[in-house]
Amino acid sequence: MAVQEPLNDGFSGQAPKVIEDFDPPQKPKRNKYALACSFLASMTSILLGYDIGVMSGAIIFIKPQFGISEVQVEILVGILNLYSLLGSAAAGRTSDWIGRRLTIVFASTIFFAGALLMGFATNYAFLMVGRFVAGIGVGYALMIAPVYTAEVSPASSRGFLTSFPEVFINFGILLGYCSNYGFSKLPAHLGWRFMLGIGAIPSVFLALGVLAMPESPRWLVMQGRLGDAKHVLDKTSDSLEESRLRLADIKEAAGIPEDCNDEIVTVSKKHHGEGVWRDLLIRPTRPVLHILITAIGIHFFQQASGIDAVVLYSPRIFSKAGITSHDQQILASMAVGLVKTVFILVATFFLDKIGRRKLLLSSVAGMIASLVLLGTALTIIDQHPDHKIKWAIVWSILMVLAYVAFFSIGMGPITWVYSSEIFPLRLRAQGCSMGVATNRVVSGVVSMTFISLYNGITIGGAFFLYAGIATVAFVFFFTLMPETRGRTLENMEQLFGTFFDWRTRLRELEKDQALKSQTELQPQPRLENQH
Template sequence: MADLNAERDVNPSSQPAEKTHADFDPPKKPKRNKFALACAALASMTSILLGYDIGVMSGAAIYIKDDLKISDTQVEILVGTLNIYSLVGSAAAGRTSDWIGRRYTIVVAGGIFFVGALLMGFATNYAFLMVGRFIAGIGVGYAVVIAPVYTAEVSPASSRGFLTSFPEVFINSGILIGYVSNFAFSKLPTHLGWRFMLGIGAIPSVVLAVIVLVMPESPRWLVLQGRLGDAKRVLDRTSDSKEEAQARLADIKAAAGIPQDCNDDVVQVEKKSHGEGVWRELFLHPTPSVRHILACVIGMHFFHQASGIDAVVLYSPRIFEKAGITSDNDKLLATVAVGFVKTVFILVATFLLDRIGRRPLLLSSVGGMIFSLATLGFALTIIDHSHEKLTWAIALCIAMVLANVAFFSIGLGPIAWVYTTEIIPLRLRAQGASMGAAVNRVTSGVISTTFISLYKGITIGGAFFLFAAIAAVAWSFFFTCLPETQGRTLEDMEVLFGHFIKWRSALKKHEEGNKDGESNGEIQL
């Protein structure tokens, strides 16, 4: 110790510099990357297609039933089967995006929806209308898969939750536009009004397909194609710093099995993947971590729809009618309020995802949904058994519908897409995301095509009690099996998974191991 002190006296330069006030300041949070934000926004605008169809069909179905003289069963099929048809697009989107790239897959989605919207707008009978629904559904299936995949892959870790929630923001924006379209065109003659409502959706699909062409390709897809130089240039523009860009590129190369000593400027290397072998790794020979991730993806997308959100949004005019609102004009105005609340609260969620984390927001959201669904079921049951108009019960129904969409939009709505996209490993991401979207669309299709029959069978109050019970099961699943992913890189996710309900203890051991390693490194130095 004396020798060390003497050396310090002799060599003042070896003494540590005095710490300034700035050394104790917390690190400044990087500013949001404007280029990454623009890319995420442009890609996510594709989700307007799904939102618009959901919103516009809720009102158009009223006039289609009157004009084409169809039954309630045919209305159920018309409204809900687009989600079933979207399975075709969802199943194809993963392989298509691995083959032609994320960007051109977005163009494909817009083009297909354009054709479907035109066919629906010019439909002369029910069969013609269903053909248009089928084609539009394929386009929607492509859109719901590719938008969150692309945004997750261009987003820096510091704002990934904010940017990856954009698809849900635009779905809600599309729903609101659809509701407003219903109200605007409801003044036209019945045989024209619903055709304008549906056909007008062709316009944004063309605009979106053209705008997307100015976006860069996903850096992860570029690496998988061996285009390292192109990937590096995109990462330099979409990262918060040059150091982060280099770290992201190294992580992607490692995940893709490309040697780190490959020159970043070399664009001609062996192409690593067009998606071959992914299904085998997902289902036949999954690792424990992939098995856990798969369970989380399927579970979250199932509960995302099984808790009844599409029943509330698609059939809100019928819910308001059951609550005692009889005027078509008043019902459509109430649905506009639903769309407005959904849009406002999804915007709030985008700013909270990277601040308070996924788990707290998700669990709070689902807890609120349980309360609002159960209360809505109670109010509708009271109205159903009353022989007089109960103003307080009608007000409670409206309030609980608005509360339900608000709670959904502030948590479960965006997090289902953010979380499931970011936890899937790079090599499995496109096709794993398409599988999650397929589960989402199937569940949505089942709910939306059976809701009228369900409430006729168990009463409308009973239907919402059932949705509340499903939401309670969802809360238990999320609390038990889903670890927090906030702030972790996409390539670091597999550390969190593989232990199902024991993920907390496994994560604690991993962190303790890292601390021990750092301590040993300091001692050796």
């Protein structure tokens, strides 16, 4: 809306001047402090990524040295995911007890010990002990990094910042593949030890770096430390006004009166972690039940669609496609890690522009097509007498790369972003730990059965199966998942509770918001100085 202001000099002859009521809104600049905090916290995800990437190559040399069977290979590769269940299950309670920041330090310390144990393993049993310890650390890291990042981030860039854990998982995978190639030149009995043991080094720097981070403002409020929470919110919000609104929302969620301005208050046990499992599993409200189904579902389908089979067993897949040289298999695997890393970086810049829902559905559609075409190419190669068809080999490699690219632009990062932002404050830590537990169980099942699966139904048949699961995932996401972009964490619960009818609820909320904005905003004309 504009106002025409007549000129009062009476003889200038100039046309009436148009003055706008409002200056155009400016997009807030990226908060550098929140960016640095999210960056440091999310780097713990490198630990999982490195283990996934490095084990795919290390197992090539471990298998002949220890003389283990194919079943033992499957168990060794995939068991870390099941071990991480213990870490993710304990991480929710631990992070509510000692804080998000110290839980990240604890995760790095445990993984440090696990990496050293694996590097010095003298037999299969010793190696499994190292996998157990490292798995506990990975479970802690997987749960706490996205929770901390979501709680620190302002709403305008929460999708971008909360996608960092997946970015660093991919970066860790790439580092693992590079480690495989570099240490594969050493004698076979030493190369794999360096591959596994070198993972202890980044965990030390991660633990030290995290000590420089502030604590999560939401955890501080749950402890009654309102003064400290306000200080952190002032530094991690786009404006002081947003900081005030965020603090008010968190206080309301924690059961603290809005007019309470004390530096330190007492928070009731109800908002301090008591009764969380009852409210999640025994007597959940309709919104909480909808949130729980959605969070567990997205974690389930992320892994059930076969990503760990591709990443952990990429040398075997390329071998089945007709690449016989170990060096060429590892180089092709490095290409997989590079593509995953590049496309996850692309995805981070679109999460807050396009939105979670559109990006996720586009990603899954691309994954389905890639898996079908990969299964077709591998089936053709498998049926050929000498198992070598050049165009099919090239096609298989391209489809593996396409699959990880489509996964990385949506399914990969959005799983962590979405599940970490939809739970109410007091249920967030334990709710996210349930999502991570589901993720790790399914990942463990996929990685511990892939060899047996393709031996039973052929390598092509295995990927057709994953394509079918991805198709079910598309239907699940389309029907049950509302868009969350731009909403504060405290208001997220309003979107859920209607299950398949969430679109109607979203329209009602948008209508209410529009009416509220019209009531509150009474624009006044801004007149230019006549002198």
